[in-house]
Amino acid sequence: MQELAWWQSAIIYEIYPRSFQDSNGDGxxxxxxxxQRLDYLAQLGIDAIWISPIYPSPMADFGYDVADYCGIDPIFGTMGDFDRLLAEAHQRGLKVILDFVPNHSSDRHPWFLESRxxxxxxxxxxxxxxxxPNNWLSNFGGSAWEWDEATGQYYYHSFLKQQPDLNWRNPAVRSAMFNVLRFWLERGVDGFRVDVMWLMIKDYQYRDNPPNPGYGPDQPSSNSLLHVYDSNRPDVHVLVAEMRAVVDDYPGRVLIGEIYLPVKDLMTYYGQDLKGTNLPFNFLLLQSAWNAEAVAQVISEYVNALPAGAWPNWVLGNHDNARIATRVGVQQTPVAAMLLLTLPGTLTIYYGEEIGMTNxxxxxxxxQDPAEKNQPGIGMGRDPERTPMRWDGSLLAxxxxxxxxxxxxxxxxxxxVASQEQEESSLLNLYRKLIALRRMYPMLVSGEMLSVVADENLLRYERRGVGKRFLVLLNLGNDSxxxxTEAGTVIASIRSDREGEQVDSLVELEDSEGLMIELAR
Known part of the structure; x- marks a missing residue:
């Protein structure tokens, strides 16, 4: 078997930097x-940290409005602090992935100040x-066009009016942004997660979007139209391939795309001859209903849709969506952990998932979130899943x-963290155990995935590699x-200390329990 690139066997840990650890008392x-927390991350067993934007910014959208793509915002520290973090992470064998925000800048960026x-x-x-203006709508509510009194024209913003969209059809913009990538790659970063990759190119004729027949009053206003002409345009794949070529000039780096699209469209971002993004983020589980039938369908649909040679990836939580424990319920969080950590390919964990943080x-x-301030009352706010990491049980955690x-x-x-480190059966220790098993058995990363089946509340599938077969059984229900099963040995369990248990033709799972069984050959 061909040796995997580091990112193919990686578990990536997303850090929302405002909420991970404060070192200077400003909150x-x-x-x-x-x-300060790198040793914790190394002990957890992850391979890479992805850090949400740390660039200079007015913080209208908490760093996703970039005023300087080649700097560090003083809130987060200095470039010297970044270089030291990068060196210390690499010393511990951890890769560092930065958030790249190419679709739009801040309205305070020198480029936009000059443009207007x-x-x-x-x-x-x-x-x-x-x-x-045409009828395009902002993802944060209202028209996507803002009137500029001084020059007598409108400018376009996919999100806040403080986030004007860049014109990626302009070769000068491409050149400048690719130089940003090179700046960080030369500094030693290991890759990028590209924000809203599927929005980067718009229809050059600026045609109106058609109405959405499925729109309801409880949805954000941006859902009232079908985003035909302001997103996922065919031209975007040329940009992605060019971006990938820049990253490929630096061996051992990775390009990850944030893409919220149906699975058929998602797969196109691997690119022709797999020269698109290395990993188009797979949010299907994050968006799935939490029952065995729905999860089995999502897994099968995704695995079957992968182009030949394309590498899978899985995401259960991030900074834009409700936390796992809130979505599936606290009792089911260990089941979600066992599901994620027994799937093939690259995995992403959002900070705090490993201790079961809820919204x-x-x-x-x-x-704080402008998405909620602009459209209050419809649940657009992302603050609940961005709250500070809990390190101990003290007043300020x-x-x-x-x-x-x-x-x-x-x-x-x-x-x-402190409480769960002391408790052998804690969620944190389950994450550590499952991550360690993933390291011990590379077939969990690159082996076959077979027989994904839902039987009422039971989800079952087999992972197979050279000389080994693992059966994963997950109870997504509240009843036993x-x-x-075939004869085998339990090598991981959730609810009880069942490791080493011998099973034969039938095995019982309590509610919200999961088992991984090594089957006898």
Whole structure:
């Protein structure tokens, strides 16, 4: 078997830097804070950290409005702090992946300030300017076009008006942004997660989007139209291939694309001859209903749709979606962990998932997220899943000695790292055990995945490699179930200390229990 690239066997750990660890008491996490927790991450067993944006920014969208693509925001530290974090991570065998935000900049970026200075500006065409707006809508509510009084035109913004979209049809924009990639690659970063990759090119005729017949009043206003002309345009694949070529000039680096599209469209981002993004993020499980039939269908659909030679990846949580424990229920979080960590390919874990953090209710006066402020009351806010990491049961959870930028949540006294490290059967120790098994048995990464079947609340599938077969049984229900099995030995369990148990033709699983059985040949 061909040796895998590091990212193919990797478990990637997403860090939302504002919320991971504060080192200076301002209540906001920073680079030195991440550095302080590298040993924890190494002990967890992950391979790479992906850090959400740390660039200079007015923080209208908490770093996804970039004012300088080649700097560090003082909130997070200095470039020296970043270089030290990178070196210390590499010393521990951890890779570092940065968030790249190419679709839009901040309206404070020098490029946009120059672009809006006059219609004759040499950077006018770096952004999307129009005399008349079409009907395109912002993902954060309202029209995507903002009137500029000084120059008498509208500019386009897929998100906030403080986030004007760059014109990727302009070769000068491509050159400048590819030089940004090179700046960080030369510095030693190991790859990029590319924000909203599927939005980067828009219809050059600016045609109106058609109405969405399935739109309901409980949905965000952006769902009232079908995004035919402002997203997933065929031309985007040329850009992705060019971006991949830049990254490939630096051996051992990875390009990951954020893409929220149906599976058929998602697969096109691997690119012709697999020269697109290495990993188009697979959010299908994150969006799936939590029952055995739905999960089995999602897994089978994805695996069967993969182009020849394309590498799979799986995501259960991130900074834009409700936490796993909130979506599936606290009782099911160990089942979700066993599911994720027994799937083939590259895995991504969101900080705090390993201790079962849930969404934290945010009082209206403490809401920070502009997605909620612009469209209150329809659940667009992402603050609940971005709250500070809980390191211990103290008043401020070991996150800060100041006032946390978001509330910690009432359960932090027992849902925290220190408490779970002391408890043998904790979720944290289950994650560590399953990650260790994944290291011990490479077939869990690159072996075959067979017989994905749902039987009422029971999800079952087989992982097969050279000389070994593992049966995974997951009870996604609240009642005990019996499962047929061949003879074998339990090598991992969730609810009880069943490792080493010999099974034969039938095995019982309690509610919310999972087993991994090594089958006799």
């Amino acid at each position: 906001i996490g920073d680079l030195d804070g991440i550095l 200075s006059s219609r004759e500006s040499h950077k006018r065409d770096w952004y999307l300017w129009r005399d008349e 934290v209710p945010i009082p209206p006066e403490e809401v 070991g996150f800060t000695c100041g006032k946390p930028w978001l509330p910690l949540g009432g359960d932090h006294t027992f849902v925290n 179930v019996q499962a047929k």
